[in-house]
Amino acid sequence: MTEKPHIRTVPELMRLEREFFTRDVLDVAPGLLSKMLAIKSINGNIRKYYISETEAYRGSDDKACHACRGRTPRTEIMYHEGGRLYVYFVYGMYWMLNIVTGTENNPQAVLIRSLENCTGPGRITRLLGIDKSFYGEDLVTSDRIWIEDSSITPVYMAGPRIGVDYAGEFWKNKPWRYYL
DNA sequence: TCAGTGATTAGG
């Protein structure tokens, strides 16, 4: 007897397009939870990790956002439309991975703080091999890093951002850190 | 709790 071979349906994971990133950072930051970060190594291996913690940095008014000091060589990319990477070096040791959001000349970004299996923004960039060469990379067109949609609707919490005590009571207390 | 580490920035 012949039986039709069983076809297992794997949910198709689509790359997130420009429109996902050009929304306000307060929509994109929680929206990235449970999405899949995909990165291709130099040897062609593709690794994928669920995003589990993010933080929103919102415009030049936000005293915790690097753009509050204006447009500088480092913050330049934040002034582009959403979808680019803002990568910078801090504390002499760690690369921070941020995704630019919003529209042109409206500096915003999401800090990726944790993945499913790795907590801490400095640790995840070490795991992924993110460095200065990723500054400005476009998640919509890059062939080495992108984000895929998932069918998961995350249940998440929100709380104050980490490490921004210098920003003053008003901005440091904003519940713009999102986590599963 | 606290040192390590160096790019970035403002100011002179």
Next chain:
DNA sequence: CTAATCACTGAG
């Protein structure tokens, strides 16, 4: 040029 600052981590 100088010095302060810093979206952190790991050891104790």
